Amino acid sequence: MEVTMNVNGEEVTKDIEPRTLLVHHIRDHLGLTGTHWGCDTSNCGTCVVWVDNEPVKSCTTLAAMCGGHDVRTVEGLADGADLDPVQEGFVQCHGLQCGFCTPGMMMTARALLDRNPDPTEDEIREAISGQICRCTGYSTIIRSIQWAAKKEQETPVEVSAS
Amino acid sequence: MQVPAPFEYERATSVDHAIALMERLGDEARLVAGGHSLIPMMKLRLATPEYLIDINDLADELGYINISAGEVRIGAMTRHRELLESDELAAVFPIFRDAERVIADPVVRNRGTLGGSLCQADPSEDLSAVCDAINASCVIRSKDGERVVSMHDFHRGPYETAVADGEMLTEVRIPVLPNSSSAYHKVERRAGDWAVASAGAAVTMDGGVIADGRVGLCAVGPNLTNVEPISTALRGQAPSEELYATVGQIAADNASPATDTRGTADYKTHLAKELTIRSLRKAVARATRQE
Secondary structure (H helix, E strand, C coil): CEEEEEECCEEEEEECCCCCEHHHHHHHHCCCCCCCCCCCCCCCCCCEEEECCEEEEHHHCEHHHHCCCEEECHHHCCECCECCHHHHHHHHCCCCCCCCCHHHHHHHHHHHHHHCCCCCHHHHHHHCCCCCCCCCCHHHHHHHHHHHHHHHHHCCCCCCCC | CCCCCCCEEEECCCHHHHHHHHHHHHHHEEEECCCCCHHHHHHCCCCCCCEEEECHHHHCCCCCEEECCCEEEEECCCEHHHHHHCHHHHHHCHHHHHHHCCCCCHHHHCCCEHHHHHHHCCCCCHHHHHHHHCCCEEEEEECCEEEEEEHHHHEEECCEECCCCCCEEEEEEEECCCCEEEEEEEEECCCCCCEEEEEEEEEEEECCEEEEEEEEEECCCCCCCCCHHHHHHHCCECCCHHHHHHHHHHHHHHCCCCCECCECHHHHHHHHHHHHHHHHHHHHHHHCCCC
């Protein structure tokens, strides 16, 4: 079946099997391998992308269900060479060790800060509670998100949903 | 790599359209809403529908929480996150916020729906116990019209509901009674996991006594979404720790959990008792404005 979706601001149409999961569509058909494929059971959260501005687990979503919808992946975070403050925060605060959970963590963090620009530590912990970091680097991930929140409060940035 | 078996995909644009598609495609068609129960089962090949009817376009038509004086009506496509975040719903039925806080994780809650959870009827699924505790009814629609069934009749057992081929759950209705409240307690191994055990309670007070009380359990055996002997024991009784202990024991006696990686049968039976006590205590405190 033919499925058209807007991915990171670009319309893409592909002929796919209806059973194709969104994570495989993004990685294998669109070549966007920033989104990782992890546990395959909607537990680990490394496959999180946005569908219509909400984070979802792309291993548990059919690509066909996203036809006509907007998808944003980790590749859509940076604006050219300008990193999103969340990405900067992960750089500044060592928010990644092996990097496997990072794309999902960052997409969830970006969604959190768009809804709640000044989250408490508990709110950050709750927001990423559907993600697993097997390096157990949660403390630095939380610091990275706090860094991004602080930066955005000091220098308000235009947050683009596309 | 887990991938569902092949199927044909259809997208419904209205409830009537979804019902017409089910009529045409027959008993090998399944509806998919949030997909966070059905798609994992399809990936494990525990479910192999030939046709999948996507009803996510019905999120506007069936995504609502309408609260009136005597009744709350919630559309079947209302997502977990909406149930969690609704202050109006929490004011009349705090049990929803108690439960939704601990259902899966925030990302999953963006997709999963009330209707999908009830239709999945997993014995470890929270909302069936929640809805039965607050005496909800389910609106089921087919080409012949609507029928309304109580949660007791809706939930037939593990993975089995009153929804027949060609029918869909469209709405949940809950009576709003004065001097009433509710609460839910769950124990999980880690954030977002299925319950080791959980209990939901709802009470209606009349002066100093419990006029009506209901307790639903989850993850400790089939068909416990409402433990009727507990209602019998509560009726007309003044709330006390002794009463809670008595009904907690009834919960434990009715539980038939299995030992698995989440805990031993003994531990889960203990939880059935303790969580019944805690949720009843809290529901009464809320109903009598002590909390």
